Amino acid sequence: MEENNIIEDNFFIIDSNNLNSIESKFYGYTIYNNEIITSKEFNKDIKLEGDGAYIDISKDNNQIIISQDFFGSYGLYLYEYNNIFVISNSFLKLVEYLKDKYPISLNEDCAKSFIAADLCAISYKSTMINEIQIIPRNYILKININSKKLDFEKIDYKEDTIEVNSKEGIETLDNWVDKWVKIIRKLFEKKHYLNIDLSGGFDSRLTLLLVLRSNIDLNQIEFLQ
Structure with a gap:
């Protein structure tokens, strides 16, 4: 039950046949004013400028x-078939939703590419389902509820x-x-539990540099290797 709640809290399905329920x-x-703002603290007065890891759904009239x-x-995934569209931030959740409702077909070329590319897709737009595409990261989606038009x-x-x-x-x-130094200091001042994973690679060295630069008490941070 708890696992289902986590999935529902973090992933969504928007069906063009059910827009009024969204x-x-x-x-x-x-990240806003050097603080990390989660869904619990978020409100419409906070200006989104691309920092963080988020998707914002705003319904207005x-x-x-x-x-x-x-x-x-x-990631945003868009399914289109005739005049129907379905949007989700989970490819797996979207396929699960579609399989008993709308037609889907396997994109064999894309699927076979995963054999040689491990888990890294070589396409920025195509997916393993012909009718599903990835929306580029610099696109905003606008849906007219009455006309069911997607722009x-x-x-x-x-x-x-x-x-x-x-x-x-x-x-x-x-x-x-x-x-990032200001963000780390804010987290530390608010007594957030800080756990930092260090692998010894380039990203880890940059992370450690930022922590050292912040001049916080390192004894209160757990470093994992």
Whole structure:
């Protein structure tokens, strides 16, 4: 029962034939004012700027707007067949929902690619089901409830390449370090339990650097190797 609640709290299905039943809900977490805001603390006064790992469903009058974090951490999956569409942030949950309701067919080329690529997909859009596609991370979905029309708004993140050894590159790195140092300090001040996994790789070294830079008491952190 508890496991089912966790799944329901973190994953959703939006069917174009049942749009009126959809409610506004925030999934995951975002970073706001150097604090980590989860679904329990989230409210509409918090401005989402792509930081964190989240999907936000906002229902207002005749429209449903679905946005995701900068990296598309959850993933948004769209099923389309004739005039029907179904959206979910879980490919498995979506397939389970569709199999007894709507037609689906195997995308053999995509499925076979997993044999050679382990668990890493080589496609940014296709999936193992022909009728399901991945929504790019920089797309906002807008649904008109009355007309059941789905539109997309593309976000321009202006992801230009910056030379690391340039003035702008150094400033960008400084701002990134400063931002995460403040977040770590906030977590520590609020007595959150901090557990840091270190593998010895590049990401771990950066994580340890941020923790050391924050000047918090390392004796109160559990480091796992």
